[in-house]
Amino acid sequence: MAEYSIVSIMRNAMSGNRHWRPAWRAAAPKRAYDVVIVGGGGHGLATAHYLAKEHGITNVAVVEKGWIGGGNVGRNTTIVRSNYLLPENHHFYEWSLKLWEGLARDLNYNVMFSQRGVLNLAHTPAQMDIHAERGNAMRAAGIDAELLDREAVRAFVPRLDMSEKARFPVLGGLLQRRAGTARHDAVAWGFARAADRHGVDIIENCEVTGFVFEAGRVAGVETTRGEIRAEKVGVAVAGSTSEVMRKAGVDRLPIESHVLQAFVSEPLKPALDSVVTFGAGHLYASQSDKGGLVFGGDLDGFNTYAQRGNLPVVEEVASLLMAMFPSFGRVRLLRSWGGLVDMSMDGSPIITAGPLPGLYLNSGWCYGGFKATPGSGWCFAWTIARDEPHELNRAFALDRFERGATLDEAGAGPLPWHH
Amino acid sequence: MRITCPICGERGVAEFVYGGDATIERPPLDAPAEDWQRAIYARENPRGSHAEYWQHAHGCRAWLRVERDTATHAIASVALVGRRAGEGGQ
Ligand SMILES: Cc1cc2nc3c(=O)[nH]c(=O)nc-3n(C[C@H](O)[C@H](O)[C@H](O)COP(=O)(O)OP(=O)(O)OC[C@H]3O[C@@H](n4cnc5c(N)ncnc54)[C@H](O)[C@@H]3O)c2cc1C
Numbered sequence: 331m332a333e334y335s336i337v338s339i340m341r342n343a344m345s346g347n348r349h350w351r352p353a354w355r356a357a358a359p360k361r362a363y364d365v366v367i368v369g370g371g372g373h374g375l376a377t378a379h380y381l382a383k384e385h386g387i388t389n390v391a392v393v394e395k396g397w398i399g400g401g402n403v404g405r406n407t408t409i410v411r412s413n414y415l416l417p418e419n420h421h422f423y424e425w426s427l428k429l430w431e432g433l434a435r436d437l438n439y440n441v442m443f444s445q446r447g448v449l450n451l452a453h454t455p456a457q458m459d460i461h462a463e464r465g466n467a468m469r470a471a472g473i474d475a476e477l478l479d480r481e482a483v484r485a486f487v488p489r490l491d492m493s494e495k496a497r498f499p500v501l502g503g504l505l506q507r508r509a510g511t512a513r514h515d516a517v518a519w520g521f522a523r524a525a526d527r528h529g530v531d532i533i534e535n536c537e538v539t540g541f542v543f544e545a546g547r548v549a550g551v552e553t554t555r556g557e558i559r560a561e562k563v564g565v566a567v568a569g570s571t572s573e574v575m576r577k578a579g580v581d582r583l584p585i586e587s588h589v590l591q592a593f594v595s596e597p598l599k600p601a602l603d604s605v606v607t608f609g610a611g612h613l614y615a616s617q618s619d620k621g622g623l624v625f626g627g628d629l630d631g632f633n634t635y636a637q638r639g640n641l642p643v644v645e646e647v648a649s650l651l652m653a654m655f656p657s658f659g660r661v662r663l664l665r666s667w668g669g670l671v672d673m674s675m676d677g678s679p680i681i682t683a684g685p686l687p688g689l690y691l692n693s694g695w696c697y698g699g700f701k702a703t704p705g706s707g708w709c710f711a712w713t714i715a716r717d718e719p720h721e722l723n724r725a726f727a728l729d730r731f732e733r734g735a736t737l738d739e740a741g742a743g744p745l746p747w748h749h
Numbered sequence: 750m751r752i753t754c755p756i757c758g759e760r761g762v763a764e765f766v767y768g769g770d771a772t773i774e775r776p777p778l779d780a781p782a783e784d785w786q787r788a789i790y791a792r793e794n795p796r797g798s799h800a801e802y803w804q805h806a807h808g809c810r811a812w813l814r815v816e817r818d819t820a821t822h823a824i825a826s827v828a829l830v831g832r833r834a835g836e837g838g839q
């Protein structure tokens with residue numbers, strides 16, 4: 331029987347909720363594993379889950395320097411979508427979206443995946459053309475997309491400023507109805523528990539400080555809790571990628587670390603039942619189940635490892651939210667924070683075997699890696715288990731930068747802070 | 750974050766536009782493709798001291814070479830680049 335069910339809730343209620351099993355054991359590191367995953371974020375935990383579930387590899391440890399949920403997996407604005415233009419991207423993100431659709435059942439954990447629709451607004455005829463192009467590319471690949479005109483936008487998001495006086499009047503938008511939001515903490519905890527129940531050791535407060543080499547291969551990791559041997563080591567540390575890979579002797583990667591801020595308002599009555607993105611500036615907004623408006627915008631825009639941002643971005647984001655929804659003008663901001671994002675040189679991810687024998691790399695998620703969590707874990711597990719990429723992540727190799735086969739969705743060039 | 754422009758003095762970060770890693774050297778035009786690949790895509794991305802370009806876009810428009818700690822945001826030096834390279838440094 332499922333561990334979490336109406337029956338188990340009732341049984342545990344009768345015994346005063348004193349006998350729930352912890353969602354994962356506080357595992358101590360063993361001497362050796364088949365696979366060690368560095369980084370207990372969403373991607374590392376999902377990789378461990380799919381290694382066990384899809385490939386029968388259960389002698390696995392996830393090594394996390396802090397606590398589960400302390401990284402970007404618990405810091406993001408929770409938007410899940412697959413509305414990409416480039417085929418390599420939309421096939422991958424669509425597979426991830428399909429995994430999201432069955433995730434709560436797969437993990438026996440309510441990840442609160444809510445397909446409330448993501449609407450990208452357009453404010454100029456050229457933007458409408460670009461939305462039509464992207465929507466058509468998606469539809470040709472079997473992904474849902476709808477181009478909305480001004481009246482349809484007004485009906486879909488009644489609270490938007492649709493007046494003629496708006497600074498950037500809305501012409502229409504591109505809607506993906508199957509896209510939406512999920513509860514980020516639940517995703518981390520759900521994957522952690524599922525991996526734990528497969529036998530995976532989740533080792534918190536354990537920082538990887540170096541790599542063990544043997545006969546020219548990576549053969550394990552050195553950590554603050556001792557050496558851990560492994561046949562294969564997968565690295566999924568988001569914004570810390572360059573620093574962790576440097577410990578393995580990889581001194582340069584097509585990655586820069588930047589900070590992205592997120593914002594939550596005081597809780598309100600239901601006011602916004604979809605995810606809306608502005609087209610005349612960078613802003614995305616939704617409302618959480620607790621009632622807070624959840625929104626974010628651009629990167630602060632310079633290399634940083636500090637998980638905090640600057641005030642000008644706060645002001646910018648608040649003014650864009652006001653331009654879209656003047657009625658939110660008197661809402662108070664409750665919290666804001668920053669997360670360390672792994673910006674790649676072309677804005678697309680890296681899921682690959684290498685760059686050293688015995689080592690596997692998962693990175694380059696920019697500020698869009700939450701939606702990728704199940705798909706990334708699924709593809710990374712495949713790549714680690716079989717020593718070759720799945721069709722879905724073949725294009726996400728490191729050598730694409732040498733071959734001129736970059737995947738630059740935004741056409742922004744090798745300036746990571748512009749992706 | 751605030752940056753002290755050698756020409757204009759201390760100003761808020763919103764007046765400046767980022768220009769990225771200042772340690773990258775542009776290879777000669779006939780250099781092998783690997784050198785170009787490295788210059789365009791490969792980055793050290795250090796946690797700690799980082800040399801980087803900024804333009805005082807909403808001020809004097811000068812390009813600056815700034816040494817800044819990426820963990821603390823503390824700025825160690827700001828200097829002009831181009832024809833006036835080195836002026837106003839440290
Ligand atoms: C503010 C913000 C908003 C975002 N909004 C969205 C969004 O709306 N939609 C979306 O799809 N994506 C979004 N993202 C991006 C998404 O959150 C990330 O791309 C994704 O979470 C990264 O993968 P992860 O979960 O594995 O990372 P993390 O949770 O950061 O996991 C990496 C882990 O590695 C650990 N680690 C680092 N160094 C070491 C070491 N030496 N040893 C051991 N462990 C180590 C860290 O402690 C961390 O827990 C957002 C990001 C931010 C910051």
Ligand SMILES: [Zn+2]
Nearest residue numbers: 754757805809
């Ligand atoms: Zn100046």
